[in-house]
Amino acid sequence: MQQPELANVFEANRSHLRAVAYRMLGSATEADDAVQEAWLRLSRSDAEEIRNLEGWLTTVVARVSLDMLRSRKARREETLDAEVVEPNIAASEHAVNPEEDAVLADSVGLALLVVLDTLAPAERVAFVLHDVFDVSFDEIASIVDRTPAAARQLASRARRRVRGEDVVPASDLKGQRVVVEAFLKALRAGDFEGLMAVLDPNVVVRLDSAAGAPGSPREIRGAENWARGAVNFARLARFVQPAVIDGKVGLVFAAGGKLSRALTFTIVNDKIVAVEILAEPVRVQALNINVL
Numbered sequence: 590m591q592q593p594e595l596a597n598v599f600e601a602n603r604s605h606l607r608a609v610a611y612r613m614l615g616s617a618t619e620a621d622d623a624v625q626e627a628w629l630r631l632s633r634s635d636a637e638e639i640r641n642l643e644g645w646l647t648t649v650v651a652r653v654s655l656d657m658l659r660s661r662k663a664r665r666e667e668t669l670d671a672e673v674v675e676p677n678i679a680a681s682e683h684a685v686n687p688e689e690d691a692v693l694a695d696s697v698g699l700a701l702l703v704v705l706d707t708l709a710p711a712e713r714v715a716f717v718l719h720d721v722f723d724v725s726f727d728e729i730a731s732i733v734d735r736t737p738a739a740a741r742q743l744a745s746r747a748r749r750r751v752r753g754e755d756v757v758p759a760s761d762l763k764g765q766r767v768v769v770e771a772f773l774k775a776l777r778a779g780d781f782e783g784l785m786a787v788l789d790p791n792v793v794v795r796l797d798s799a800a801g802a803p804g805s806p807r808e809i810r811g812a813e814n815w816a817r818g819a820v821n822f823a824r825l826a827r828f829v830q831p832a833v834i835d836g837k838v839g840l841v842f843a844a845g846g847k848l849s850r851a852l853t854f855t856i857v858n859d860k861i862v863a864v865e866i867l868a869e870p871v872r873v874q875a876l877n878i879n880v881l
Contacts, residue, residue: 613654658710716747765838779823788812789860799868833879
C-alpha cells in the first residue's frame with residue numbers, strides 16, 4: 590500500500606481513533622497526540638502485513654493512551670507528594686482549549702470523564718474499549734498485558750465504579766438532584782434570582798485553601814453575598830456537572846475532563862443550607878465520585 594493510499598485509510602479512521610483516545614484521556618489535545626503517534630507508528634510499519642487496519646490502529650491508540658495515563662498518574666502522585674496547590678478557577682480555564690473540550694465533554698458526559706479519571710489506567714482502558722467500543726477481552730488483554738479473565742475483571746471493577754452500584758438508593762438522590770440542577774441552571778444563566786430561589790437565606794459556604802484566590806475569604810455567609818459572586822462564573826459553568834459525591838448529589842468542575850474542584854451541598858427542605866468547595870488536590874482525589 591502506497592503512502593498516499595495509507596494516509597487516506599488513516600484519515601477515514603481518524604474520527605474513530607480520536608473518540609477512543611478522548612474517552613480514555615479526557616483531553617482533546619492529548620487525544621490528538623495519541624492519534625498522531627498512531628500515524629507515525631503506522632507509517633513506519635509494513636502495512637501489507639496488517640490484516641485488520643482499524644483494529645491495529647485502535648490497539649496502538651489504546652496502548653499509547655495507556656502509557657499516557659500511567660505517566661499522568663505518576664506525575665499526579667509526584668505533585669501530591671510535593672503538596673503543590675492547584676491554580677485558581679480562572680487559571681484553570683486557560684489550561685485547556687475551552688471551546689473544543691467543552692463540546693467533546695458534552696458528547697461523552699463530563700461526570701463520566703471525571704469518574705473515569707479516578708480509575709486505575711488499566712481499568713479505564715479495559716472499560717472504555719469493552720463497554721464503549723465493544724473490543725473483545727482477548728484483544729484488551731494484549732493491550733493491558735493481562736490475561737483475558739483479568740481484563741474482564743478490570744472492566745467489571747470499573748463498571749461498578751462508574752455506575753456507582755450499591756452506593757446510594759436512587760430515591761434518596763432524587764430530591765437532592767432537583768435542587769442541585771436548579772442551582773446549576775441558574776449558575777449557567779447568570780441568574781441571580783434563580784440562585785436565591787434555591788439558597789437558604791443563611792447559607793454558609795466554606796472554601797478550602799486552594800478554592801479561592803489568595804487572600805479571599807474562606808467562608809461566605811448569606812445567600813445574597815454568595816449569589817452575587819457566583820453569577821460571575823456563568824461562563825465557566827459549562828464545565829460543571831452534577832455527580833454523586835460521597836453519597837450525596839453535588840457538582841464537579843472539570844475543564845478538559847480533569848477534575849479540579851468539587852462542590853458538596855447540605856440540603857434541608859429543598860434549600861441549600863451549606864456548601865463546601867474543595868480544590869486541594871489531596872482532598873479532591875480522596876472523594877468518592879459516581880455518575881448519576
